[in-house]
Amino acid sequence: MCEKINDRLNGSGCTDITAYEAMKAVRREERRNLIAELKALANKHGYRIVSTIRLKDMEGEYRNE
Numbered sequence: 001m002c003e004k005i006n007d008r009l010n011g012s013g014c015t016d017i018t019a020y021e022a023m024k025a026v027r028r029e030e031r032r033n034l035i036a037e038l039k040a041l042a043n044k045h046g047y048r049i050v051s052t053i054r055l056k057d058m059e060g061e062y063r064n065e
Helices: 017-044
Strands: none
Touching: none
16 A cells, blocks of 8 residues: 555655655545445445445455456
């Protein structure tokens, strides 16, 4: 995710906080959209999500694509 120190560096190795904050905002929006989709899916099948949804990025781990 964006919390790694390397995510704050640009291609030349200099700190680029503007790009870091922009990427963080994009990730946040992606997570919000995913949670909305999960809630809609649960609702479609007659369920309601009643507790916090915690998401973990599977970067570097096996993904079922």
